Amino acid sequence: MRRIIYILLGILIIYSILKIGKNINWNSKYKAGEVIDEYNNVKIYYNGGVSNTQGRNLSKDGYNLGMKYQCVEFIKRYYFEHFNHKMPDSYGNALDFYDKNIDDGHLNKKRNLLQYSNPSATKPKLNDILIFDKTIFNSYGHVAIISKVESNFIEIIQQNPGPFGKPREKILLKFENNFWLIQNDRILGRLSIHTLSKSEKVLK
Numbered sequence: 001m002r003r004i005i006y007i008l009l010g011i012l013i014i015y016s017i018l019k020i021g022k023n024i025n026w027n028s029k030y031k032a033g034e035v036i037d038e039y040n041n042v043k044i045y046y047n048g049g050v051s052n053t054q055g056r057n058l059s060k061d062g063y064n065l066g067m068k069y070q071c072v073e074f075i076k077r078y079y080f081e082h083f084n085h086k087m088p089d090s091y092g093n094a095l096d097f098y099d100k101n102i103d104d105g106h107l108n109k110k111r112n113l114l115q116y117s118n119p120s121a122t123k124p125k126l127n128d129i130l131i132f133d134k135t136i137f138n139s140y141g142h143v144a145i146i147s148k149v150e151s152n153f154i155e156i157i158q159q160n161p162g163p164f165g166k167p168r169e170k171i172l173l174k175f176e177n178n179f180w181l182i183q184n185d186r187i188l189g190r191l192s193i194h195t196l197s198k199s200e201k202v203l204k
Helices: 002-021 071-083
Strands: 035-039 042-045 056-058 064-067 106-108 113-117 129-132 142-149 153-157 168-176 179-182 187-192
Touching: 042 071, 064 071, 071 142, 142 168
Parallel strands: none
Antiparallel strands: 035 042, 056 064, 106 113, 113 187, 129 142, 129 187, 142 153, 153 168, 168 179
């Protein structure tokens, strides 16, 4: 019985350390809120610990951009500033941006964007939003923007990849059996503002 109690206490201590650690900035090279990159004149901020937040960011007209400076805040701020795009549903964690019930190439009405699976019959495009699945240490998932597309790789740009993570990262791209596969097992799919017809657009 005593052994079980010790094991449970040990698990609780480890969990608490991991929980607290996610709010700590372990990288003294940057300060939370510091600009570390930009894409199409939209700034990317360093967030420190992955769970750190500095309050909710709202546009001047009250549109919810997300919690500063989480990954979701960047992709929504980017789409708002670069495309003047407002998502009908402006809330949710990164994982919530991908709807598994929507078929490849169909409209995600909550985000007013076309949704593509991974693999997809359609090649990834610049400015697509990539949605990453959750992990053991990250139950919220992750999102990033595609900043470059080549024949065999894509480059993504992201906010809050972790204290020592880089804002830009390359991922291999493969075309096989008429499908495009972004070669990262965590990638669920992507959202795209491209080729939305007038009949598909959600009235704002």
